[in-house]
Amino acid sequence: MSKLKMIAGGMLALTLLAGCGQAQPGQEVQPGQAPAERKTVTVLAAASLTESFDELGKRFTAEHPDVEVRFDYQGSSTLAEQIKQGRPGDVFASADDKNMAKVADLVSSPQTFATNRLTLVVPPGNPGHVTSLHDLGGKKLVVCAPQVPCGAATQKVARAAGVGLQPVSEENDVKQVLQKVVAGEADAGLVYVTDAEAAGDQVQVIDFPESPQVVNSYPIATVKDSQQPQAADEFVSFVRGPVGHEVLGAHGFDVP
Numbered sequence: 001m002s003k004l005k006m007i008a009g010g011m012l013a014l015t016l017l018a019g020c021g022q023a024q025p026g027q028e029v030q031p032g033q034a035p036a037e038r039k040t041v042t043v044l045a046a047a048s049l050t051e052s053f054d055e056l057g058k059r060f061t062a063e064h065p066d067v068e069v070r071f072d073y074q075g076s077s078t079l080a081e082q083i084k085q086g087r088p089g090d091v092f093a094s095a096d097d098k099n100m101a102k103v104a105d106l107v108s109s110p111q112t113f114a115t116n117r118l119t120l121v122v123p124p125g126n127p128g129h130v131t132s133l134h135d136l137g138g139k140k141l142v143v144c145a146p147q148v149p150c151g152a153a154t155q156k157v158a159r160a161a162g163v164g165l166q167p168v169s170e171e172n173d174v175k176q177v178l179q180k181v182v183a184g185e186a187d188a189g190l191v192y193v194t195d196a197e198a199a200g201d202q203v204q205v206i207d208f209p210e211s212p213q214v215v216n217s218y219p220i221a222t223v224k225d226s227q228q229p230q231a232a233d234e235f236v237s238f239v240r241g242p243v244g245h246e247v248l249g250a251h252g253f254d255v256p
Helices: 001-021 047-063 076-084 099-102 149-161 175-182 193-202 229-240 242-250
Strands: 040-046 067-074 091-093 109-123 141-144 169-171 188-193 203-205 216-222
Touching: 040 047, 040 076, 040 229, 047 067, 047 175, 047 193, 047 229, 067 076, 067 229, 076 091, 076 099, 076 216, 091 229, 091 242, 099 109, 099 193, 099 216, 109 149, 109 175, 109 193, 109 229, 141 149, 141 175, 149 188, 149 216, 169 175, 175 188, 175 193, 188 193, 216 229, 229 242
Parallel strands: 040 067, 040 091, 141 169, 141 188
Antiparallel strands: 091 216, 109 188, 109 203, 109 216
C-alpha cells in the first residue's frame, strides 16, 4: 500500500509541475485569450542612416518591447521608386527632400529630422596625394550616381568649387562609394561626413571648404498604407525626439 501511495504522490507532483510550466507569474493567459502579437514596423531608409538607425531601432524596441523594427537601407531614389510601385513599408526616411517629394501623395506630413554634408575620403596613407577637390583630375574618383542624394550634392559642390569631376564609377548609394575606397579600388570618394565617421581608421578624411555650402536635409514620414500606422508614428516621433537627436548627433549628423 505504501508503494502505491508513493507512485500516486509522484504522479501528482508531475502533474503540478506540468501545470506550472504553462504560464509564468504575471503572464497567465486566461481561457480563450490569445497571447499578444508583436507588431513589425518596416523602415525604408537612406543608406547613410544605417549605423544611426540600427542604434535607434534597438533603443526604440527597448522602450516598445511589443514592436520589432526592420530596416531596408538603399539609395533614397530607389526606395522612393519602390514606394511608388506599391512596395509595402511603414516609414520612409530620405536623404533629401527631392526624393521624399516624389512620394508626397503616399506619405503623411514629412518633417526634417537631420542634415548632412559631403567630405572626401581616401585610403589610409592617401596614396593618390589628394588634398582638395582640385586634385582629383586624373585620379580614380568614385561618387554617387546623379539621381541619388549624395550624387546630386556631389554635382553641387563641384560647381561651387569650379571643378569638373570625372569619376571612374558612379554608385547607387553612398555605402558603395565608401566600400570602394576602403577596398583600395579608388584614390578618393565623396561621401557624407557621417559615413566617413562610421568608417573610422579605414579611411582618411580630406575636408574641403566648399562642403558647408551644400547641405542635405533628411525628411521622415509614415507611409499612408502602413499596416502599423500607430507604431510607425511612434517611431517617427522617437527619431525626431530627444533620443533621436542624441543618437544622430553622436553619429555626426546635425539635428534641428
